[in-house]
Amino acid sequence: MKKKINYRLISQIFFFALVALITMNHYLAESGDGLPFIGSMSLHAICPYGGVATFVALLKYGVFVQKIHPSSLVMLGIILFAGVLFGPVVCSYACPLGSIQEWIGKIGKRVFKKHNKIIPYSIDSKLRYVRYFVLIFTVYVTTNSLKLMFLNIDPYYALFNFWSEEAVVGGIVALIATLVLSLLVERPWCKYFCPFGALMGLTNFIRIFKIRRKSETCIDCKACDRACPMNIKVSDKEVVRNHQCISCGECTSDAVCPVEDTVEMKM
Numbered sequence: 001m002k003k004k005i006n007y008r009l010i011s012q013i014f015f016f017a018l019v020a021l022i023t024m025n026h027y028l029a030e031s032g033d034g035l036p037f038i039g040s041m042s043l044h045a046i047c048p049y050g051g052v053a054t055f056v057a058l059l060k061y062g063v064f065v066q067k068i069h070p071s072s073l074v075m076l077g078i079i080l081f082a083g084v085l086f087g088p089v090v091c092s093y094a095c096p097l098g099s100i101q102e103w104i105g106k107i108g109k110r111v112f113k114k115h116n117k118i119i120p121y122s123i124d125s126k127l128r129y130v131r132y133f134v135l136i137f138t139v140y141v142t143t144n145s146l147k148l149m150f151l152n153i154d155p156y157y158a159l160f161n162f163w164s165e166e167a168v169v170g171g172i173v174a175l176i177a178t179l180v181l182s183l184l185v186e187r188p189w190c191k192y193f194c195p196f197g198a199l200m201g202l203t204n205f206i207r208i209f210k211i212r213r214k215s216e217t218c219i220d221c222k223a224c225d226r227a228c229p230m231n232i233k234v235s236d237k238e239v240v241r242n243h244q245c246i247s248c249g250e251c252t253s254d255a256v257c258p259v260e261d262t263v264e265m266k267m
């Protein structure tokens, strides 16, 4: 059988390399050695969560939060637009922190039999709402202080700055904990703590192209449930509206569902 091209993996590698290049270049540009076509753009300039964090301050005080640029709002707008169409595709196709958790998770799957089933449902189901608390809390504190307080615990920022003096201890601790936990749980940061994932997760309720299962052709093998990194029970739904879906397309893959066109992303 002809091997299919994994477009999602290609996209993940591309965005990981792009963010790494932008961060490195920003560092070099400060000593005058940066690449001319990128300029001195920083990670803050392309961070959509900066747009979320500054949005309320902009409405309330008419100012941007410290370090945040208008470009963050543009990024946020583009990503939200994609979210309204396809759900949180940014999480599964572009976010480098999501990608690295997924790659480490592949090692975890080989080593630990109970990978991604280790946390009891009663705890896991409650923990999944913590990210909404992180979202509300960080936006509230950021709006009142006009400082990016989330930076102090942000594993994403630490991932691309751990080697520089811009690294923050709290961020590095969060990064190490996230990467180690990824061996046991699929995307632990995304599932439990990511405030941007929380916001994007809400697009699952309004997205135009939805994950749909045809109950008439489904043979109830539950392969889609096993394939879902976010532990969503696709097999008992006609339409997936779960706030944790990251639009990864694992359940819609021909390699997973044995019955053609039974799980699809469509209007």
Ligand code: SF4
Residues within 6 Å of the ligand: 211, 227, 228, 229, 230, 231, 232, 234, 240, 244, 245, 246, 247, 248, 249, 250, 251, 252
């Ligand atoms: S496997 Fe399907 S339901 Fe699960 S996160 Fe991916 S797209 Fe969403």
Ligand code: SF4
Residues within 6 Å of the ligand: 213, 217, 218, 219, 220, 221, 222, 223, 224, 225, 234, 235, 256, 257, 258, 259, 262, 263
């Ligand atoms: S993998 Fe396909 S056939 Fe199996 S339960 Fe899911 S939708 Fe039904």
